[in-house]
Amino acid sequence: MTKLVLNRRNTLQLLGGSAGALALPYIIRPLPSWAQSNVLNVTTYDKFLPQEFLDKFQKDSGIKVNVRLTDDQGKQYNLLAAEGANPSTDMVTVAGHRYSQFISSNLLQALDTGKIPNWKNLNPAYQNAPWAQVDGKLWGLPILAGYEGLAVNTNYVKDPQSWDVMFDPQFKGLTSYIVSDFMTITMQYLGFDGDFVSYTDKPEEALKATNAARDHLIKHKDMVRKYYDAGSEVQQMFINEDIYLGHAWSGPAAKLIADGHPIKLSVPKEGTYGFCYTLNVVNNAPNAENAYKLLDAILATPEVGASMQRQSGFASTISGVPEALTDIERAAGTLPQEQVERIVFFSPVNRDMKNEMIDKATAEVKAA
Incomplete structure (x- = not known):
């Protein structure tokens, strides 16, 4: 797929051509074993985060990424709800139309884009997309649609x-x-x-x-x-x-x-109908700062988005991805404009x- 934009009807157009509560101080409540300065725990779908990208991120940042695979939105919600204020994962992968369920249960942090220097590399259509906002705040980084x-x-x-x-x-x-x-x-x-x-x-x-x-x-x-x-x-x-x-x-x-x-x-x-997956920082995430580093790394180059699109088959939301794809990869995801509008x-x-x-x-x- 080549490009994704939203029109005034909030329809999906395919790609054509403040942090939440911090963990309490150690002397009051010891950090759980998963809350370490060099660790990041991510719950996501198979093939969404390419291994080559994760390897490079871990080497460059010194942060060890533990990936927990999921295959269902409900499973992620149930896990977070059960863990309450002590989540074992720092990030989840929520579809935009499921936001209200997670947000109303206080399971996600509103996204602080000031902590993502490469935010400018997100396709402009997604930077302030109406569907991604609740109560005037953004709640995740759109990654695949x-x-x-x-x-x-x-x-x-x-x-x-x-x-x-x-x-x-x-x-x-x-x-x-x-x-x-x-x-x-x-x-x-x-x-x-x-x-x-x-x-x-x-x-x-x-x-x-x-x-x-x-x-x-x-x-x-x-x-x-x-x-x-x-x-x-x-x-x-x-x-x-x-x-x-x-x-x-x-x-x-x-x-x-x-x-x-x-x-x-x-x-x-x-x-x-269409949808968009987003990466979201969990409320009370022990390693929230590391989560923001991963979000920034995803937006660093179009090649990352191209690799995500290539593996998952869904369209990347990152600007410049079409040029990083082969002709057949672009052809696999291209729709005529009149179909896009539907x-x-x-x-x-x-x-x-x-x-x-x-x-x-x-x-x-x-x-x-």
């Missing part, structure tokens, strides 16, 4: 323009999707608000829209080869030609494209209602 798209094997499916193709009888048994994610896409496809922002204080309207999408997916259940959960699953199904098309996140799809598989990812005319950035508004209704409808689709 992506979107949900329609992935097709171009040997069998030719340039679809609508999500209609996912329900076309000629592809019966040859589609796949993550039920909970595709539920919101189906709502949008049917003309409803799949992000639930307009349903605040309107539970009956929201339930009607959710049930309409649920019923549509149940009606067309015979279209689906398999419901999947992990990106590796949909990748393997495409490689094996078990499916010809499906709903996919841009990261896994971009990896297939970059590896030379005949896959194309697009945003149909009805639109889709991507709505996930909002943190009304998340509890959305999660509750989507989770229930998802279970009903799977059980049908």
Whole structure:
């Protein structure tokens, strides 16, 4: 992917072409074993922080980085909530639309950009992005972004323009999707608000829209080869030609494209949703100053962002990354401008209602 910017509708555009409470003094409360001046504990996703980058950072800074891998936002939240004022990790990786949950529970520090000299190297669209702010403060460094798209094997499916193709009888048994994610896409496809922002204080309207999408997916259940959960699953199904098309996140799809598989990812005319991962300093982090040093190092050169994008398949937020990518890497993440405009950035508004209704409808689709 080449460039990410936000437009006035807070949609996601793909890359085209004060610290919190400090630990108490030692004589009052001994620092836990993980709170050492030369240590940094980071919870993040697999392939988000390249090992080569970490090796160089550790050599240059003298800070030992301990990486704890996660695969779920909820797991990070539950761990921090359970540990309370004595967190065992200094940094977590939160998606922007989950901010309200972490912030309302006092689990994150507001970001002090004055401690990040290389902040200027962040793509300007992200430096004061509305979605990244709560109560007038920034809460994390945007690092990687992506979107949900329609992935097709171009040997069998030719340039679809609508999500209609996912329900076309000629592809019966040859589609796949993550039920909970595709539920919101189906709502949008049917003309409803799949992000639930307009349903605040309107539970009956929201339930009607959710049930309409649920019923549509149940009606067309015979279209689906398999419901999947992990990106590796949909990748393997495409490689094996078990499916010809499906709903996919841009990261896994971009990896297939970059590896030379005949896959194309697009945003149909009805639109889709996007998100951004951020690195966040934990409230009461024992090694908060080291966390800021890592954030600054990430922004030091476009090559770091290019490596993160190359490994994860998601788009980097760092300026100058496109020039550090190969032609095929850029091609794997490029969207026409009209498709870019169709991507709505996930909002943190009304998340509890959305999660509750989507989770229930998802279970009903799977059980049908």
